[in-house]
Amino acid sequence: MKNQELAKIFSEMSMFLKIKNVSFKPQAYEKAALNLKSLTEDVEKIYKREGKNGLKRIPGIGENIAEKIIEYLKGGKIKAYEKLKQKMPVKIQELTQIESVGPKMVAALYQHLAITNLKELEVAARQKKIRNLPNFGVKTEENILKSIMFLKRNKGRFLLGHIYSRVEEILSLLKNFKEVKKISIAGSARRMKETIGDIDILVTTENPKKVMDYFISLPEVIKIWDHGLTKSSVRMRDGFDVDLRVVKDREFGSALQYFTGSKEHNIALRKIAIEKGLKLNEYGIFKGKKRIAGKTEEEIYAALGLPYIEPEMRTNTGEIETALRQTRGKHNGLPKIINYNSIKGDLHIHSNWNGGEDFIKEIAKVAQDMGYEYIGISDHTKFLRIEHGLNEKQLLAQHKEIRKLNREYSMHNTEFRILHGCEANILEDGTLDINDKVLSQLDYVIAGVHSQMKMPKKQMTERIIRAMRNPNVDIISHPTGRLIKRRDEYAIDFDKILEVAKETNIALEINSFPDRLDLKDTNIKKAVEQGVKLIINTDSHSINHLGFIKFGIGQARRGWATKKDIINTWPLKKIKKFFEKKV
């Protein structure tokens, strides 16, 4: 799929054009890049099927950019891009990652100091060469160095799941501070993005000074960047930054909307405001000088003639158009996406029978406390030696133990139940490492790829499809195999996988583990559109991981999945039937 490559090229072209002070084209290229990035369908497929006109139907892509896409699909290059790069052979994306460095600064750095990449920028900053450039100064130089250091240390962004609990602690401390009235998290963390740059928190208070003083004196704060009455900014011990903003009560909704983003979503909303003769900013919606909304987000959306849009959906990738159609009564409108309390059981949990840490009984206890109606134990199987995978004999012994536990629940009139499954390995040829006779005795079977991930696309797709056609298999775990920031997804034909999943009634997993989040949002959206069933699991190897489920749910919400799409929102009876293939 060449969508991402093209997105990167157009985004770079946008920056090069900004350098040349070309007006309006940069925005056009940026928009094209963004839309390509979030496009669920393979742009090459669209072209093959519908030709240039198909491409032009993609928002933000017209005659010229369509031509450039075709040029790239045919020859792997875009002349206009090569030309721009030739004039200024800099790694523009790498350099503009630096806080406060944009296209214009990149140009100045190149023209005066011949800086083309991050390394050269760092050397020049250390040699104090940057401060002498026109329009630059000591402070800018220092900030560039600081930002490079930060980037090096953290590679820019944090996995949401790695810092979420820290953020919740900060929120709860602030919430309990008596001067704080309203409080909410904002930014990408509120939208439950996979990775986040920093944390934004909004509060209202009668006494900004006391709140800000309290905030910057929190025990985990190691550095104070800003300390004002409307905005303070700090670095926490774990390495991430938190911005706290104090806003007026009547502006809380508009500020929350504004600071939650995404930027693209907000731009689209402001355009709607203009069409209606209104002005939208972080202080409210205004008709002339008169404020007509601002206290709540619902009010903001209503004033624009829109239904409330959930934060996870605010990406400007179709949610506004869909919502607009809803208000005009021409469409089903926005789906009612799954809630954070809708999951009835987690079916991908490892116990201490294989590599996991905890006894099944303890896991079940925690799950009951979480309000689950059932769980499923799905340990690794024998091919995975490193995880102490179970063989047939051990699986049957485990089955006995689980039956015993269920009998105990039944004797105590507890409705909670433990299902018994396993996470079998899909071997090179698509067969599983546990024989069918044993698999058929389990309540359900998860199959997943854990080896030879670099197969060619065709072979890998056939391998997984063969496993899906095994009548004992019910779920495919982490279907694309990606690890965020560490490993790309393996080459598969996801459309084919979806087709077969639909045909065989197999659920694809949304794995909630912070660095997996596999399927990702665009895949989820596709699966939902195709009517393929999904399941949100944690892949817990410890009871401490069970709470990761919220990241999987966030992922599902970003993919517009509803309760009916997710099989583990169903009651036990129904999910059992699904596993018996009777649904």
Next chain:
DNA sequence: GCCGTTTTCGGCCCGACTGTTTTCAGTCG
């Protein structure tokens, strides 16, 4: 360069902050 229930020209999102050039360009969200 894109886009169009004010369609094939003439528009294109808004405000704050930062550093520095003492009036504003560049960047960010």
